[in-house]
Amino acid sequence: MKAAVLESYNHFVWKDVETPKVKPDEVLVRIQFASICGTDMHIFPGDFHPRSPVPFIPGHEMGGVVAEVGNGVSGFNPGDKVAVDPIIWCGECPACKRKHYPACTSLKLLGVDMNGGFAEYISVPPHMLFKTAPHIPDQHVALVEIYGIGFHANNRAQTAEGDIIAIWGAGRVGQVILQAARTKTTGTIFMVDPLENRLQIAVGNYDNVIPVNPKKENPVEVIRKHTGGKGVDIAFEAVGHAEEIEGVNTPVRSCIQSLRGGGKVCVLGLGDEPAPIVFKELIWKEGQIITSRVSDGEFTEVIDHLNAGNLKPDALISKVMPGSETQQAFELLQKEKGKYLKVLLDFS
Template identity: 25%
Template sequence: MRQIVTNGDGEIWEESRDRPTPDAGEALVKIRAVGICGSDIGLIEGEGPPWANFPITPGHEVCAEVVELGEGVGSVSIGDRVALHQFIYCGTCAACREGRYYQCDDISEIGFSQAGGYREYAAFPEHTLTPISDDVSDVEACQVDSAGCTLHAMKRLDIDFSDTAVVLGPGALGLFGVQLLREKGIDDVILTGTREARLDVGEDLGATRTVNVYDEDPVEAIMEHTDGRGADVLVEAAGSGDVVDTSLKAAAKRGQIALTGVFGGPKELDPNEIVHKELSVVGGVTAANATDEVIELFERGDLTVDGIVTHEFPLAEFEEAIDTVQERRDGVVKAVLRP
């Protein structure tokens, strides 16, 4: 079978591998769609998590079909279409016992420390696979993780339907964030970013105000929109620029901020903004404990990938696909590989 591999030094290539055989507790799946996540690009460039294990096959945003079962597998059946949730964990450490399995003391992650979905077939532990109904498309299923990352962070906030919310960053996580905030009943959602086309998508998905930070100062725009009060909820989904400082300055008193972006290094901020306004700032880094809810939202039609998944490529064209994402060509927001 075809399998894509990177050494974390900017190189990625194709290899021919034998189709795997599932061990006990595993299911062999045929990959149907796999999203190219920003963290995959970081992995290729050597910026993976501490447990990254090179050389590695990337890919954790996976939709697949079960084709063979290992001994003892009972939660999925042959023919099921499934969405992947990539964490493999011990289940016994303190973090696992508290439901924070993504912070397991012995964590392993598909696509980072174990081979991921940039291939035609894979054997994955059954607990990482969730069956999906015919109401969820392959492309939607491979974006369960992406939407779930934003929802996981939002679940750490106390959101009220009367809040004014801001999403900073109109990438996939931010555009799902706009939809999730509207689904929570928030009528007033501001979206900030640098790319007008993506801001237009955000408006189509429910943003009531967009701010191109090249044209307007985002803090001033948010303050003007809220009559000087600031935003109650801010969901940072950019991981770049001065979005953290912007979030602190644009927040209302007792405002809540969720940081979801992965930053390349330290950022300058004024902690007095947190102290004086009594802000709550939380981080969220995974789709943990959110995937079932995201699948249900896709089933109900309350989430869409329209305008978010903009490009699809055959697996054989992985180099063009990755280059398109890296260079942000042709209006790409999210690209998907189809083995």
């Protein structure tokens, strides 16, 4: 089979590799599309070394069709359209024993810790596969994993009907938080991002979304104005590596300042820099800070909404490129990262 192999950091090679042999307890999936994630963009230059050693095949957001079913596997047939959940829990650590799987201390992912989906085929155990309806476009199936992150964040924050929400960061993760939130609340959603094109994606696809560019106006002041000084029920931080903007506090502190009394901040951003906050601002409101990592069974929830037409995956897809051009795709995202949301790789 053909695969995009990261032979050395910053260097993909499109080459022939051995097609996985299907074990009795596995399913061979013919990958149709895989999506480039922010994590992949860090793996590419070596930021994840030694966790992601080269050479290997990245790719943890993927979808395809069942090509072959191992002996003893039931519930899947060749031709079934499936999304692949890349997460592998250890099952033995204290978090896993409490069934809090995203907090697994030995969590691993296909395409991060081992070969993944930037290839024509992958063989995985059946519990990592989730069927989608036949009418769902193959490109959309590759987005189930990132949608799972958005739904998991909303489930961690317990988003409910009527909740007013603010989302710092209108990139890939911020957009799926928005789309997931819209299946749970019709309340106002504030989107905060210095990139106008990302804000326009949000307001162009959903009603009752207020865009806020922190380079033009203070997000906390805008939120207080529109909520009569009360603030939001939930504020999500999906920025990660934040750009310093004069006169505007860090995203996490701004999230706290935007809360109503008793509100929640849900932090997803994986920035390496310290994020200064003033805890008395949180204590006065008796607010909560929670975190969210990967997903935890939300694939089924995502697929139900995709099947019902409740999500807008085309709003996330900026460009589709053949798998043979994986190197060019990564270089494009490095040079113009603010221009694109999801770039899909076509392995069909």
